[in-house]
Amino acid sequence: MSMIAQEKLPVSATRRPAHRQRAAVGINANNNAAAFLFLSPWILGMVCLTLGPILASFYLSLTSYDMFTAPQWIGLDNYVKMAFEDSRYYQSLKVTFTYVFLSVPLKLAFALGIAMLLNRGLRGLGFYRSVFYLPSLLGGSVAVAIMWRQVFSYDGIINQILLKFGIDGPSWITSTDYALYTLVALAVWQFGSPMVIFLAGLKQIPQDIYDAAEVDGAGSVRKFVSITLPLLTPIIFFNFVMQIIGAFQAFTPAYIISGGKGGPADATLFYTLYLYEQAFTNFQMGYASAMAWVLVGIIGLATAISFLSARYWVHYGDER
Amino acid sequence: MSVHLNRRALLRHGATMMGGAALSSLPLASSFAQDKVRVRFAGYVESQEQLTQTLAVLKLYTQKHPNVEIIPEFTNFGAFTDKIATETAGGNAPDMFSVNVDLLAEYARRGVTTPLDSYIPNPINLSDYLQSAVNAAKFDGKQFAIPNDAIGPAIITNASAFEKAGITLPPEMWTWEELAETASAFNKALGPRFWGVEDAGGNYIPCDIFLRSRGKSMFTQDHRLGFAPEDMEAWYAYWQKLRETRGTPPGDVQALAGNDDPSTSGIVAGRAAMNITLTDSFAGFQALTQDNLILHMMPNGFRGGEMKQRHYCYAGNSTTVSAKSPNQKHVIDIIRFMHFDPEGAKTYYVGSGMIPCSKAGRDAFAATGSEADRKIIAYLDVLQKEPAPPRYPGVPGMTGMLTRANEGVAFGKLTPKQAAEQFIREVSARLKK
Numbered sequence: 001m002s003m004i005a006q007e008k009l010p011v012s013a014t015r016r017p018a019h020r021q022r023a024a025v026g027i028n029a030n031n032n033a034a035a036f037l038f039l040s041p042w043i044l045g046m047v048c049l050t051l052g053p054i055l056a057s058f059y060l061s062l063t064s065y066d067m068f069t070a071p072q073w074i075g076l077d078n079y080v081k082m083a084f085e086d087s088r089y090y091q092s093l094k095v096t097f098t099y100v101f102l103s104v105p106l107k108l109a110f111a112l113g114i115a116m117l118l119n120r121g122l123r124g125l126g127f128y129r130s131v132f133y134l135p136s137l138l139g140g141s142v143a144v145a146i147m148w149r150q151v152f153s154y155d156g157i158i159n160q161i162l163l164k165f166g167i168d169g170p171s172w173i174t175s176t177d178y179a180l181y182t183l184v185a186l187a188v189w190q191f192g193s194p195m196v197i198f199l200a201g202l203k204q205i206p207q208d209i210y211d212a213a214e215v216d217g218a219g220s221v222r223k224f225v226s227i228t229l230p231l232l233t234p235i236i237f238f239n240f241v242m243q244i245i246g247a248f249q250a251f252t253p254a255y256i257i258s259g260g261k262g263g264p265a266d267a268t269l270f271y272t273l274y275l276y277e278q279a280f281t282n283f284q285m286g287y288a289s290a291m292a293w294v295l296v297g298i299i300g301l302a303t304a305i306s307f308l309s310a311r312y313w314v315h316y317g318d319e320r
Numbered sequence: 321m322s323v324h325l326n327r328r329a330l331l332r333h334g335a336t337m338m339g340g341a342a343l344s345s346l347p348l349a350s351s352f353a354q355d356k357v358r359v360r361f362a363g364y365v366e367s368q369e370q371l372t373q374t375l376a377v378l379k380l381y382t383q384k385h386p387n388v389e390i391i392p393e394f395t396n397f398g399a400f401t402d403k404i405a406t407e408t409a410g411g412n413a414p415d416m417f418s419v420n421v422d423l424l425a426e427y428a429r430r431g432v433t434t435p436l437d438s439y440i441p442n443p444i445n446l447s448d449y450l451q452s453a454v455n456a457a458k459f460d461g462k463q464f465a466i467p468n469d470a471i472g473p474a475i476i477t478n479a480s481a482f483e484k485a486g487i488t489l490p491p492e493m494w495t496w497e498e499l500a501e502t503a504s505a506f507n508k509a510l511g512p513r514f515w516g517v518e519d520a521g522g523n524y525i526p527c528d529i530f531l532r533s534r535g536k537s538m539f540t541q542d543h544r545l546g547f548a549p550e551d552m553e554a555w556y557a558y559w560q561k562l563r564e565t566r567g568t569p570p571g572d573v574q575a576l577a578g579n580d581d582p583s584t585s586g587i588v589a590g591r592a593a594m595n596i597t598l599t600d601s602f603a604g605f606q607a608l609t610q611d612n613l614i615l616h617m618m619p620n621g622f623r624g625g626e627m628k629q630r631h632y633c634y635a636g637n638s639t640t641v642s643a644k645s646p647n648q649k650h651v652i653d654i655i656r657f658m659h660f661d662p663e664g665a666k667t668y669y670v671g672s673g674m675i676p677c678s679k680a681g682r683d684a685f686a687a688t689g690s691e692a693d694r695k696i697i698a699y700l701d702v703l704q705k706e707p708a709p710p711r712y713p714g715v716p717g718m719t720g721m722l723t724r725a726n727e728g729v730a731f732g733k734l735t736p737k738q739a740a741e742q743f744i745r746e747v748s749a750r751l752k753k
Contacts, residue, residue, distance in 0.1 A: 066430075067405055067406070067408065067409030068408060068409060068430040068431075068432060069430065153576055154572070154573055154576055155589075170572055171572040171573055171575070171576055174571075174572045174573070174574075174575030174576050175571075175572040175575075175731075176571070176572075176727075176731040176733070260398065261720055261723065261724075263575060263723065263724070263727055264571060264572065264575040264727045264730075264731060265571070265724065265727035265728050265730070265731045265733055266724060267731075277720075280401070280402040280405060280406075281401070281716065281717045281720065282717060282750065283405060285409075
């Protein structure tokens, strides 16, 4: 019915200007309805599938919930237990922070280095770019984690090469001293996506600036420190924030490499891995939910600190 | 302009009508399907062969009973425990599902599963089943599950390695001290990268047998801890000493063997002569090595102490029934078919790698099964000559808790005493819940 009414409106509007406005409102409302219609899959998904569980998990974090019997309200007990009684929780924090602090800067440095190599007007750049991006596509997968396990195991490739030099290497992935660092190496190896972004950023820096600097006698180090790095800081910042958020949530590699246990002796007990264990092995959904909310807080805080620090080291072109 | 709107309106109406038609057809389809009984059967399997045979017997059942539709939901053990916990929490438990001894206790005491005593002995007659397996499937005196297979703890022993090293395997009734001495001799005989026995400090069943050798047990019948802290300390100290005498590999080498996967085990990788495990993985180990593997008992006591057969047999896989299932009668009939119908039982067991829990089934297997099957049955028969008290249900996650503490000792982060305290703290918290 409303369709028919709308259809008539423009005709009458030619005679009475007051109606023209109403018609415009009608079309606007119509456009809004269309917009909501097209947005509805996302809105429905967000409200029903994401927002609901998010809010539910906050409620559950204040309960003792074993998944079988109804949740029992215990107030802040889960958070208190996390802070004061759970030594494995602190181990998981230590492992995760070590991982974040090592893997993010190393990965960004590696990505920037490769991006600069590729930015030197290589022939077949597209090919190299794809090849270097490949590990990132595969990186999160189970297959690569299993391959990593093989490469770094006691009789893996690394140790076979070391043996040729007379070194009897340890079992990297199953030693408490090295296991976490093999996971850091795996993360660094997946440098593809920040590299592609760096490469795009490098291409944005005008050649004139380099030329002018060269005329003034600047060497390559000076050009890098005084031109490339400052002009690239917005890109570095973006990559930094994205990588921090991703690194805190790392799960798959540790899960596969340690067989889901965070071993040996909790050496690779990532935060998310411990959360998963609490939820699905120990059936402590309330505690796991509380852990999830603390992780959200940690990531939020890390992101906020990054943004606050940005004003001191990120240079946007329009600041002068 | 008006034509444009018109077309759009038409399209929109058309789309609504088509959507409506699609929706209205849904109840039709489901009311049509209601003539059939739908039974969801979730479970875990140890091998591809077991999965194939399980699906085959279920298909056979539905061919004979066209009014029943079985929806099989099978996976490996690790994925299964998560899946069943989530589904049960969501009020979406399958009609029937697999459990091991610990899951059985977990689900029975929470009222998720139902006692099956009213179906015994008719139509489910367990009289010639291994009594220890039947007892292990009880909780609170009630039969909560029907055992599908028979397994027992054992040392999978590489007889070829013993021969090569010139070391004699002591008889079945041996002591924990003898195991340590035998294991430590290998490193001297076969070189620095070969160890006598794989580290079982993180392994639940051998720990239970060790505690029983001390007159204790991991759990009691009434679901409590059955040992004192110093017993657990002795367990971790035993393995620490074996590491020092190079009878068992150092922590980083041992950690390579993960997740009960035979292919990563030391015995298959050629760095160990003995692996303490369960009989149901024997065929899997033997398939991966040319060496001659045999089954041998764990030690049954300490030097100067009482020597007694302490290896209980039980089921690695039992079937339990959801308390809320509206199809319990059908579920029981499916279990009956898998266990007692001659054609059904043959399809379910032959080629599956499982050893039947019934005497009749085992006798049939002893005549027709593979060489590995026959070795397992002969070993289980030895254990049955002097049956041990049954395994008592504990809590899920035992391996994780034991392994963490054991690795703590192996990597020098905990003393055996601290490891025992850590383990007791964690397992006690789990028992209270």
